[in-house]
Amino acid sequence: MLSGLLRVLRSVRWYVRELTDESAYDRYVTHVRTAHPDALVPSRREFERERTERQESDPRQGFRCC
Template sequence: MTTLTKAARGALWWITSVMGDHDYARYVAHLQRRHPDAVIPTEREYWRNRHAEADANPGPRCC
């Protein structure tokens, strides 16, 4: 793999991480590791709950 390919993949990984693309997968891995008996929500339920909590308690943010 060339250096340019490695750099492009690294940049793509970083951008998708910042945008939250890996959040659901990370959450599912956490549940499976720390709470094996917990019900795993669907991805749609995860995002709905995440945004509902943010809207209910926005905290410090610009928008």
């Protein structure tokens, strides 16, 4: 019974992280470490800042009034 509950909680946690894109940094770190092993991995704060700037600079992203 306890193992079933833990499995459900893990599934819910995974779903929420994917839904909110919280796992994007984890995927990025995995990608950098496998594809570019000598590259420095940015901190989560730097990653989020760059991601936000990239999204705001793209007119197809975000909300537009017109």
